[in-house]
Amino acid sequence: MKSLIYILAIISVAAVSPARGQTPEEVINKVKEKLDKVNDYEASGTMKMNVSFIKAPVATVKIYYKKPDKLKINNENGISLIPKGSLNISVGHIITNAGKFDMIDLGKEEKTGLRIIKLLPKDENADVVLSTFYIDEAQSLIKKAKTTTKDNGTYELELTYGQYAEYGLADKVIFSFNTKEYKLPKGVTFDYDDGAKKEPDSDQLKNRKGKIELSYSSYLINKGVPDSIFQ
Amino acid sequence: MWPLLQIELYKIFKRPRTFIAFAVIALIIFLIQLALKFGGEEYVGLVMSGLSSTFEAPPGQVLNGYFVCYNILNLLLIHVPILVALIAGDMISGEANMGTLRLLVAKPISRTRLLFVKFTAASIYTILLLIWVAILSLLLSIVLFGTNELFVPRGQEVNIISSHDILWRYAAAFAFATVGLITVAALSFMLSTFADNSIGPIVATVCVIIVFTILTQMQIPFYDNSIKPYLFTTHMLGWKGFFYVKGNEGVTIDGSIENIRAVIKSGLILAGYAAFFLFTGIWYFNRKNILS
């Protein structure tokens, strides 16, 4: 509790600081307002995966979203391998539930001038342990987010905006996450040893970063998305 | 050459035994398809167990005709050699056993030619058997399970191949499997020239394949570097090489093969073994006294 009071104290200090202009709550709220304009969307795009032990083609995907937190990625003509839990930790989800978080203002990032805000869940049992947002205040757009969870490690999002910026919808999202070790018993696979280089360090195999790059080509916003899609 | 080959093929396909192999293959493939049709998602779950902690993938997408075919080949190509041995191991010894060999050898055809013709006939049987496997395992699976990208589970990685990049790989894989099975046919055929009854060569071939396959599958470093590279069963798995793809930052490169040189090398080693078995058989048979 003590630390929380301490943090709150910092926030309140930050809030009154004239140099900062807006309070973190104001910043988050503005982002939220922007996102609130979107009730649902259906987006088309491509998904590229970069995980050490996976080789997969670039997928043509359809992404469906519905307020408050329904998200679905469908591979149109392939196998959609999607990192577990990532969907629930979408940016929107946290922003929409901003009330459940305590905010800490860390000021601006020097290089980019982005506002850095940390969010800590009030509920100690929440899966999210800590979330850090890097926000473009002028446009009220989240440019980067880091979320640490209890069960699924740390996720990182990098968002690039284009023509759908007014809705707070990105053109490109790079999603980084931790992967676990992958190994199948040879008895199942009967591998052919083609002499390809084996991974030299098993440690590297265990703690790897996976990356997924989602590029959106078009959004259909607020045209209605049936619930059945999310089943 | 052609009339003689026709005769040999006629002899093969006039025997009920020949069709046992085709029936057995149809039965095995049908059973696998049936099992995957009704319990496929569990099987996919097992194959994807290494991924399931990090990733989600709808089993329905993974379980498609291409995947079913891959798994059928994975299970079947280890056992088809037995069916090949059933015919190839009988080519010479079966005639000896029946008492027709002495009539054949007393005909105005050189023994070398006779053996070439017989081996060609055995090879054609092998190819037909593989075409049968291809029709049932690939075409029928596509009809039953549809198509999608192919999920290739490997020991330490997963390859996903685009739907439009798969068929040529199967064509290549079947061609490779043909070389592998013709090697088995050659082994069986060679043993067949040694014996006067067909059980011996068939059993001997099956034993060789079982022992070699066990050695191939055993993960003991001592064998890995000493004898494994010389076992033809190790190279018979080379058809899978066509499903091991190259990637660029995790993205499958269409039309790529991870290590084409290894696959070609395996193919050449198999062809070398086949030639060795065939010529040893011919050499021996030319010196053999036909006492049967």
Next chain:
Amino acid sequence: MSAIIEVKGLTRNFGEIKAVDDLSFTVTGGEVYGFLGQNGAGKSTTIRMLLTLITPTSGTIEIFGMNLREHRKDILRQVGAMIEKPDLYKYLTAMENLRLFATMSGIKISEKKLMDQLEMVGLAERAHSKIKTYSQGMKQRLGIAVALVHDPRLIILDEPTNGLDPQGIADVRNFILHLSKDQGKTIMVSSHLLGEMELIADSMLIINKGKKVVEGRSDELLNPEKIQVEILTDNTERTRSVIKESLWGQYLLDKDHDSVLLEMQKKNIPELNRMLVEKDVNVISLRPKHSLEDFFLSLTRH
């Protein structure tokens, strides 16, 4: 006629055993050549060497005046053979078997010709039955048809009557005579029965333990100048004394006391018989014996 088969110094060892030992013989064109010997005498090994199934240890074989080693194909094209049991493809029909072996011999033959062949051996009606439904005799006949299908100059038949009933044996015998007399084929027939060969062979070769015992024209071998005649009567003692007192006494042999044995010319047998009847001897039989049969029987006994 010229020599069709000319074998010189043919030897085949199987380890320590000499299956064929320095065997030489000649088969003349157009004749039926009887190849006699007990089971295991080396007949089959010799025949297999003639058909290139077994390589000789030493010696030469010439067929149609050509060396068998060097002209194997040319020679075998004109040779038809049935070796031991006529084993054919049981799962094929007679017609299919016949066609198959014709093709193997390098000839194309019309369906009608094939049928004629089957007709000749009396199998036309069963032409389209599978061999597994055939009796032993039918298989034997089909085996002969297979040996003949490509119209060979030389026919080699290894024990063609083995396992046949008396009617079947007679059929095969007549067939061989037909091939020889009517079609002018050269036929080499092996057998372990002298009686059978007597009836068909123009020449004979008898071998024992891989070695030649005797070779020659059948009439000379079977009808020498002097033969032994065995007389069986109701009273051996009296018969012997009657003969001793007559002109025939000089021909009497003394070696056997159970029967009366004379060595004499065959043509004089009726005269001897008349004399015995005049002297009131009750003759049961007068049987000419030739030394070849004696010899052959002695082989079979041991």
